[in-house]
Amino acid sequence: MDDLEAWLDEAYPRAYRTACLVLRSPADAEDAVQEAFLRVWRFRDAIPGGDGRRAWLYRVVVNACLSRLRGDKVWRARTDDDVLQRLPSQSDPQREAEDAALAACLGDALARLPEHLRVPVVLRYYSGLPEKDIAVAIQRRPGTVKSRLSEARRRLSEDPALAEWAGLEVAR
Amino acid sequence: MITDELLERGLGEIADGYDVPPQAIDDILDQLRPADAVAPDDTDVETSHRRWPPSRHTWLLSSAAAVVVLILVAFIVGGGHNDGSPSAGGKVTNTVSDRENAAGVGADGSVKMMSSSPGSAPGGGTVSVPAAAPPRPAVTRDQFASGGGSTPSVVPSDSLTKIVQTGSMDLQVDKGKVDGAVVALTKQARVLGGFVASSQSVGGDEPSASVTLRVPNSSFPDLLAQARGLGKVLSVDTKSADVTAQYVDLQARLHALGLTKSTYLNILTKASTIGEILSVQQRVNDIQTQIDQLQGQLKVLTDQTSYATLTVSIDQKASIKSVVVHHQSGLGKAVNRSVSRFVHGVEAIIGVIGPIVLVLLLVALGWLLAKVGYRIVRRQMV
Numbered sequence: 001m002d003d004l005e006a007w008l009d010e011a012y013p014r015a016y017r018t019a020c021l022v023l024r025s026p027a028d029a030e031d032a033v034q035e036a037f038l039r040v041w042r043f044r045d046a047i048p049g050g051d052g053r054r055a056w057l058y059r060v061v062v063n064a065c066l067s068r069l070r071g072d073k074v075w076r077a078r079t080d081d082d083v084l085q086r087l088p089s090q091s092d093p094q095r096e097a098e099d100a101a102l103a104a105c106l107g108d109a110l111a112r113l114p115e116h117l118r119v120p121v122v123l124r125y126y127s128g129l130p131e132k133d134i135a136v137a138i139q140r141r142p143g144t145v146k147s148r149l150s151e152a153r154r155r156l157s158e159d160p161a162l163a164e165w166a167g168l169e170v171a172r
Numbered sequence: 173m174i175t176d177e178l179l180e181r182g183l184g185e186i187a188d189g190y191d192v193p194p195q196a197i198d199d200i201l202d203q204l205r206p207a208d209a210v211a212p213d214d215t216d217v218e219t220s221h222r223r224w225p226p227s228r229h230t231w232l233l234s235s236a237a238a239v240v241v242l243i244l245v246a247f248i249v250g251g252g253h254n255d256g257s258p259s260a261g262g263k264v265t266n267t268v269s270d271r272e273n274a275a276g277v278g279a280d281g282s283v284k285m286m287s288s289s290p291g292s293a294p295g296g297g298t299v300s301v302p303a304a305a306p307p308r309p310a311v312t313r314d315q316f317a318s319g320g321g322s323t324p325s326v327v328p329s330d331s332l333t334k335i336v337q338t339g340s341m342d343l344q345v346d347k348g349k350v351d352g353a354v355v356a357l358t359k360q361a362r363v364l365g366g367f368v369a370s371s372q373s374v375g376g377d378e379p380s381a382s383v384t385l386r387v388p389n390s391s392f393p394d395l396l397a398q399a400r401g402l403g404k405v406l407s408v409d410t411k412s413a414d415v416t417a418q419y420v421d422l423q424a425r426l427h428a429l430g431l432t433k434s435t436y437l438n439i440l441t442k443a444s445t446i447g448e449i450l451s452v453q454q455r456v457n458d459i460q461t462q463i464d465q466l467q468g469q470l471k472v473l474t475d476q477t478s479y480a481t482l483t484v485s486i487d488q489k490a491s492i493k494s495v496v497v498h499h500q501s502g503l504g505k506a507v508n509r510s511v512s513r514f515v516h517g518v519e520a521i522i523g524v525i526g527p528i529v530l531v532l533l534l535v536a537l538g539w540l541l542a543k544v545g546y547r548i549v550r551r552q553m554v
Binding site for chain 2: 009029037102106121154
C-alpha cells in the first residue's frame, strides 16, 4: 500500500498537468485527477505490473478527463485561458519570449484540434507515453494511435497559429 | 511539418504554466487512508472493496448457478409431459411373436425366430429363418400373449371414439395346406361379417399366399383368434390409431361449409345481374367441391374405423428348409448376454452424453456472458 501511495505521489504532477492540457482548467484537472486516483485506489488489484502500470494510470486519468470534458463541454467554452500569464519566468529573456509565444500559438492550435486527436498528442508529447501505451490509455489499437498522431501533426502544421513555427523549424 | 521537438517544447511550456497544487495529492491520500483506518484488518478491506464489481469467480459461480436453475426448471417443466402414454398418442402398436411367448423377448426387444417344434428344432435350439418373416420390434406384450382373442389395448370408450385397427400376421402351415388356409380365412372373414380385400398366391415348390381381410372392428379379435388356429404364428403385429380428432374435424368443416353454401344459395336467389349470378355460382361450385372432397375423406375414415384390416402372410413349413440349427451352450448364452449388455451400456452412455454436452454448452455460454459482462462493468467503472 505504501508503494501505491508513493507511486501515486510521484505520478501526480505529470498526471495533473496532462489533465490540465486536456481540460485547460486547473480546477477541473484537479477534480479529474482526484477522481482518477480514487478509482485507481479502488481497483488497485487490477493494476498491471511492469511497464503497463503507467499506461493503465493514464487510461484512468484520460477517462476521467473525457467524462468531464464530454459532460461539461469545458474545452470549447474556455477561451480566456490564463495559463500564459502564469508561465514561469526564465533567465533568457529571448527564450522566455519565444517559449511564451510558442505556448500561446500551440495552445490555440491545440484548442482547435478535435478531442480524439488532442488527447494522443498530449499523451505523446507531454506525458511521454509510447504509442503502445497511448493505445492502452485511450483504448484503441496502436495503428489507430499512429494514424491519429500523424493526422494531429498535419493539422497542427497547417494551423495558422503554428504555421510560422513550422516554417521556422524547417528553415533551421 | 511541425516537429516532435517543437511539440514537446510547446506542450511542456504550457504544462509548466500549471502549478501543481501542493496539497492535492495529500488530500487524495488522506481520503484513501481512512478506509484502512476504519477497517479492522486487511481482509475486511478486501471484502468491502470487492463488493462491486464482483470478482470473476463470483460472476462464474453466479452464472453457473443460473444455468443449473434454468436446466432444473426445464427438466421440471418438461417432465410434466408423458409422451409414452397410449392415450396421449392415440396410437398403440402390439407386436407379439409366438416365439416370444415360448422363450420370451430378448432384452433388445427384437423378435427371435425360434422354433418350438420338437421336430424342426430339437432341444429347443435357435433357428435362423430366411427373410420370410422379418423380426419386428415388440412394443407391448399384454395383448394376444395368451393366443386368445383378447381385445387391443385401445378400446373405444364411447360411441364417438373412432379407432382404426390394422394388423398383420405371419402364419406357417403344414406342407400343402396354404390354399386351405386361404380358403379358411376367407370363409371366416365372411362369417364375421367381413370380406376379402385382396388375395395373392404364389405356387411352385414353396407356395405362399397373402390375404388381406376386412372385418367389423368388433370382430377383429375373433378373426385373429381364428387365424391363429390355422397354423403356427410366426409373428403378429397389430396397430390401433385414434382418429377421433380427425373425424370430428372433418365433420365440423363439412358442417361449416354446408352453412356457407346455404348462405351463398340464399344470396344467389337475390342476385339480379348475370355477373352477380355467375360470381356467386362460382363460389357455390367451389364450396361444393370442397364438400365433396371432405365427404370422400370422411367416407374413407368411416370405412377404416368400421372395418379392421388384417393382412395374413402364409408360408408352409417347407420354406424353412435351409434353416441352420445350432445349439447354444451356456457359455455362448453368457457371451451373447454380455455382448448385449455391452451394447446397452454404450447406448446408455451415448444417451447420457447428450444432456452433459448441453449442460457444458450452457455453462460455456454463461461463462462467456459473465466474462463479457465483467469486462463491460470494469470498463464503465474504470
